[in-house]
């Protein structure tokens with residue numbers, strides 16, 4: 137089996153700022169409109185790491201209860217913001233997923249820094265949720281370090297499929313940042329990097345992905361990476 141683990145933001149879709157806005161609103165409720173400006177990077181990072189930075193910035197106590205509470209507020213804002221933001225599904229993504237989804241020799245999963253509920257909302261909003269089994273993959277709830285999220289994703293594959301179906305030569309991570317390349321390497325996967333996020337193809341090339349695409353418009357070319365098995 138080929139296994140394709142997809143990142144979400146900048147790879148499958150762009151929420152048009154809805155994710156960051158929802159974070160900011162949830163933070164605003166915690167801090168009562170503190171005027172300490174917040175400037176933290178998002179791309180390629182896990183939501184858990186982002187929220188930990190936010191809590192540190194405002195000197196708030198960070199623990200599982202605080203995270204759960206924050207997450208509840210974030211998800212509510214995200215639901216609302218998605219409906220108001222000019223986001224889009226990135227070029228070629230629908231064709232690519234539709235093709236891979238109907239194949240018997242391809243397993244589709246997620247490897248994302250998003251909290252699982254955030255991932256679900258984003259994919260549902262853009263009608264991409266039906267392509268993925270949410271039990272297969274790694275999400276930003278449990279680990280701040282994306283490499284650890286990749287290990288969780290790998291473990292879910294082994295738990296939900298016959299381990300002999302998982303062949304490292306056919307395990308792919310697909311994402312838009314150097315962190316996606318790095319976490320793919322952490323589990324011995326091959327990596328497709330796509331320049332539809334904040335990183336240019338020149339910047340991504342420095343991290344030596346196995347395949348580099350400007351976007352997924354050339355679906356047929358991409359599909360050569362995953363030839364029919366059997």
Ligand SMILES: [Mg+2]
Pocket residue numbers: 143144145146147179180311312313333
């Ligand atoms: Mg991304």
